[in-house]
Amino acid sequence: MTQFIYNSMTHKKEKFVPLEQGKVKLYLCGPTVYDYLHIGNFRGAITFNLIRNWLEFQGYQVTFVYNYTDVDDKIIKRANEEGVETSVITEKYIHEFEEDFRRLGLKKHDYNPRVSEHMGDIIAMVEKIIANDKAYVIDGEVFFAIDKFEDYGKLSHKKLDQLEVGQRVEVDKRKKNPHDFVLWKPAKAGEPSWDSPWGKGRPGWHIECSAMVKAILGESIDIHGGGVDLLFPHHENEIAQSEACNCQKYANYWVHNEFINFGAEKMSKSLGNVITARNFMEKYDAEILKYLFLSAHYRTQMSITDDKLLQTISALNRIYSAIALAQTTVESVEQAGVTDNNFVKKLEDYDVKIKKALDDDFNSAELISYVFEAVRSFNALGFANKKKRNVTHKGASEAFLAWIKKYGQMSALFNADPNVILSRLDEILIDMKKIDRKQVESLVALRSKARAEKNWQEADRIRAELEEMGVELFDGHQRGWKVKVSE
Ligand code: AMP
Ligand code: ZN
Numbered sequence: 001m002t003q004f005i006y007n008s009m010t011h012k013k014e015k016f017v018p019l020e021q022g023k024v025k026l027y028l029c030g031p032t033v034y035d036y037l038h039i040g041n042f043r044g045a046i047t048f049n050l051i052r053n054w055l056e057f058q059g060y061q062v063t064f065v066y067n068y069t070d071v072d073d074k075i076i077k078r079a080n081e082e083g084v085e086t087s088v089i090t091e092k093y094i095h096e097f098e099e100d101f102r103r104l105g106l107k108k109h110d111y112n113p114r115v116s117e118h119m120g121d122i123i124a125m126v127e128k129i130i131a132n133d134k135a136y137v138i139d140g141e142v143f144f145a146i147d148k149f150e151d152y153g154k155l156s157h158k159k160l161d162q163l164e165v166g167q168r169v170e171v172d173k174r175k176k177n178p179h180d181f182v183l184w185k186p187a188k189a190g191e192p193s194w195d196s197p198w199g200k201g202r203p204g205w206h207i208e209c210s211a212m213v214k215a216i217l218g219e220s221i222d223i224h225g226g227g228v229d230l231l232f233p234h235h236e237n238e239i240a241q242s243e244a245c246n247c248q249k250y251a252n253y254w255v256h257n258e259f260i261n262f263g264a265e266k267m268s269k270s271l272g273n274v275i276t277a278r279n280f281m282e283k284y285d286a287e288i289l290k291y292l293f294l295s296a297h298y299r300t301q302m303s304i305t306d307d308k309l310l311q312t313i314s315a316l317n318r319i320y321s322a323i324a325l326a327q328t329t330v331e332s333v334e335q336a337g338v339t340d341n342n343f344v345k346k347l348e349d350y351d352v353k354i355k356k357a358l359d360d361d362f363n364s365a366e367l368i369s370y371v372f373e374a375v376r377s378f379n380a381l382g383f384a385n386k387k388k389r390n391v392t393h394k395g396a397s398e399a400f401l402a403w404i405k406k407y408g409q410m411s412a413l414f415n416a417d418p419n420v421i422l423s424r425l426d427e428i429l430i431d432m433k434k435i436d437r438k439q440v441e442s443l444v445a446l447r448s449k450a451r452a453e454k455n456w457q458e459a460d461r462i463r464a465e466l467e468e469m470g471v472e473l474f475d476g477h478q479r480g481w482k483v484k485v486s487e
Contacts, residue, residue, distance in 0.1 A: 003058065005223070006299060006361045008231060008254040009155050013361050016253065018222050024055050024062040025217040027251075029209055029226035029234070030112070032069040033093035034078045037100060038274035039289060039304070040227075040260035040267040046290055046412070047257050047298040047364070048225055049106040053410040054358050065216050066109040067209065068094055070116050071202055076191055086192050090114075100277045104286050105412045113212045115203070119194045121211040122203045125245050126183045126196075134244035138174045140186035140199040147177050149240045155254060156232035181237055183207050206237035210250075214242065224251035231256055260293075261303040275304070284428055287421060288312050290413055294364040306432065313425050313432075314485045315372065320425075322375045323404060324418035326397035329389050337395035344396075346377045347403045354407070364411065371407055371414075374400070429483040433470055440471050444481055447473075 003016035018024055028048050031037055045066070052062050070090040079086040094114075115122075126142055129135040134148045146152040153159060171178045182204035187193030193200040203211075213221055219242070226235060235254065242250040259266045262273040280289055292312045296302045330337070350370045357366030378400045383393055408414030430437065443462050450458035463473060472484045 003055070003359050004361055005253045005255060007252075008256045014253065016222075018060070019220055019252065022059065022061060024060045024223065025221040026052060026062055026223045027065045027067075027209070027213050027217060027221055027225070029230055030067040030069065031097060032072045032074055033090045033097060034072070034075040035093060035269070036096055036276040036278050038267055038269065039277050039280050040274070042100070042104065042277050042289070043257050043260050043293055043298070043302075044225060044227055045101065045106055046104070046293045047362070050294060050364055050367075050411050051223075051225075051255075051362050053107065053412075054362060057410060063111075063217060064109045065111045065113065065212065067212050068097070068112055068114045069205075069208065070094070070114045071192065071208070072205070080190070090116075096278070100281070103281055104277070104290065105415065107412070111216050113216060115208040115212070116192075118208070118212050118215055119203075121215040122207055123184075123194075123196050125207060125211045125214065125241070126203075128245045129183065129241060132244055132247075134240075135183055136176065137198055140201060141174075141182065142184040142198055143175055143180040144183055144237070144240060144244070145176055146179050146181075146240065149244050151243065152240055153236065155236045155239055158232060158236070181206065181233065183241070206234055207241055209234075210238050210241040210245070213238075213250075214246065219246040219248045219250075221251050223253045223255055225255040225257070228256045228258055257298040258301045261301055263303065267304075283431075284309065285421070285424055287316060287413060287416055288428075290411065291316055291368070294411055294413070295368045297361075297363055297365045299361075310429075310432065313429060317422065317425050317485045319371065319375050319404075319414060320416070320418040320422050322378050323401065323414065324422065325383055326378070326400050327418065329383060329393050329397040330401070332386070333389055333391060333394040335391050335394070337398045338391040340381070340392045340396040340399070343377065343381060344399050347374060347399060350374050350403075367407065367411065371404065374403060423478070425485075426482050429485070433483055435469065435471065435483060440466065440469065440481060444473070 004013040005016050006013045026048070028044055031041055048064070048066075052064050055062050068090070070086075075086050075089055079089045082089070126135065129144065130137065130142065133145075135142055135144050137143075184196060184198055184201050184203055184207075186198070187200040187202065191202065193202055213224075224235065224238075231254075239250050242248075261267060262275070265271055265273060267274050277289070288309065292304070292308060293302070295312070295315075302308075350373060354367050354370050357363040357370070378396065381393065381396055383389060404414050429435075443466055447459050447462040447466075450456075450462065466473065466481070467484075470484050471481050474480065474482050
C-alpha cells in the first residue's frame with residue numbers, strides 16, 4: 001500500500017512520491033524563542049514526531065529540520081524589557097524548549113538551525129532574488145515584488161485583488177504593490193543587526209525558513225509543515241522567495257496542523273489563554289498531553305476541557321493496567337511462554353488496520369483506537385485469576401508487550417513504568433475531582449473499625465458513602481482506596 005498525504009495546496013490527499021527514492025526531506029517551522037511554549041505550540045512537534053517515526057518505520061530515511069527563530073521583534077521587546085542582550089533571552093528559551101522536548105520524550109530532530117547562524121545564507125538568497133528581478137531595494141530595505149512572481153497565492157489560493165490592504169497598518173507608499181513584503185530591513189538603534197550589501201540590518205521573518213531549508217535540505221523538499229496560521233502569509237511568502245531564487249518547486253507536500261483551542265478560542269499568547277507545556281506536564285503529565293493530541297487527527301481542531309482530560313486519564317489507566325498485568329504475568333510464570341496463535345492473529349489484524357490508518361494521512365486517532373482494541377482483546381483472555389495464569393498467558397503477554405512497544409516508540413507513548421504512571425494518574429484524579437483525602441482516609445479508618453467490630457451494616461454504609469464520593473476501595477492498592485476511573 002502507499003502513503004497518502006493531505007496537501008494543503010491542492011486540498012486533496014495525494015499519493016506520496018519522494019524526490020529521491022527512499023528518502024524524505026522534512027521541514028517544520030519551529031518556535032520563536034522568547035518565552036515558554038504553550039501546549040498548542042507542541043501540537044506540531046508531537047504530530048510530526050509520529051509522522052517522522054511512521055515514515056522511518058516504513059523504511060524511509062528521514063531528515064527532519066526544525067528551526068529556532070532567534071531574531072524577531074518579540075525577542076527584542078522582551079530583551080529591552082529585561083534590560084539584557086537578545087542572546088540572553090534566546091539562550092534561555094532554547095534551553096527551556098529543549099527541556100520540554102526532552103520531557104515529552106520526542107525523537108531529536110536532525111537539525112535545529114538558528115536564524116542568527118544563517119545570516120550569510122539569508123543575505124545570499126536575498127541577493128539572488130534581486131538578481132532574478134523579483135525584489136527591489138529602497139533606502140536600505142529590500143522588498144519582494146509579488147507582481148513579478150506569477151504564482152503568488154498558489155498555496156493559500158488568495159487572489160491578489162482579494163487581499164485587503166491597509167486596514168490596520170498604514171500602507172508603505174514606497175512599495176510597488178502594497179502586498180510586497182520585506183526581505184531585509186534596516187537596523188534601528190538598540191536592535192541586533194548584521195552587515196549586508198544594503199547596509200546594516202536584519203532579515204524579514206519569512207526569508208529565514210527559505211534560507212535554512214536551502215542551506216540544509218536543498219532547493220526542493222518533500223514535506224513542509226507548520227500550524228494552519230502559518231499558511232498565509234508565512235508559507236505563501238516562503239514559496240515566493242524560494243521559487244524566485246531557485247527557479248525550482250519549493251515543497252511537494254504542505255502539511256498543516258489545526259489549532260488547539262481553549263474553550264471556544266484559539267490558544268494564543270496574545271489572548272492570554274495559554275497553558276504552558278511546562279505547567280501542563282507538572283500539573284498533569286507529558287503522557288496525557290501526547291495521548292490527548294494524538295487521539296484526534298492533526299487536521300481537526302481540538303479543545304482542551306476537563307472532560308477530555310478525564311477521558312484521557314481513564315484511557316491511559318486502562319492501557320497501562322493491561323501493560324502492568326502483562327508484565328507481572330511474564331514475571332510470575334516461570335516456564336517459557338507459548339504462542340497464543342489466536343491472539344497473535346488479532347494483533348496482526350490490528351497491524352494491518354493501523355497501517356491503513358497511518359497510510360491515510362497519518363490518522364493517529366485510528367492508531368489510538370486500535371491500541372485500545374488490542375488492550376480489550378488482551379483483557380478478554382481471562383487473566384483475572386492469578387493462580388490460573390499459564391504459559392499461554394505468558395506467551396500472549398509477551399506478544400502484547402512487544403506489540404504495544406512498537407506503537408509506543410512510534411508515538412512516544414506507553415513507555416513509562418506502569419506502576420509509576422498509574423499512581424500518578426490516580427493522584428491527578430484526586431486533584432481534578434477535588435477529593436478530600438483527609439475525609440476519605442477517616443472514612444476508610446472508620447470502616448476498618450466497623451469491620452473489626454463486625455458491624456457489617458455500618459461498614460457497608462461507609463463503602464456506599466465513599467462510592468458516592470467517587471472513591472473505590474481497592475485491595476492491593478498502596479492506600480487501600482483510589483478514585484474511580486470512569487470508562
Ligand atoms: P509561534 O512561536 O507563534 O511562531 O508558533 C510556533 C508554532 O506553533 C507555529 O507552527 C504555530 O502555527 C503553532 N501554534 C501556535 N498556536 C497554536 C495553537 N493554539 N494550536 C496549534 N498550534 C499552534
Ligand atoms: Zn517558517
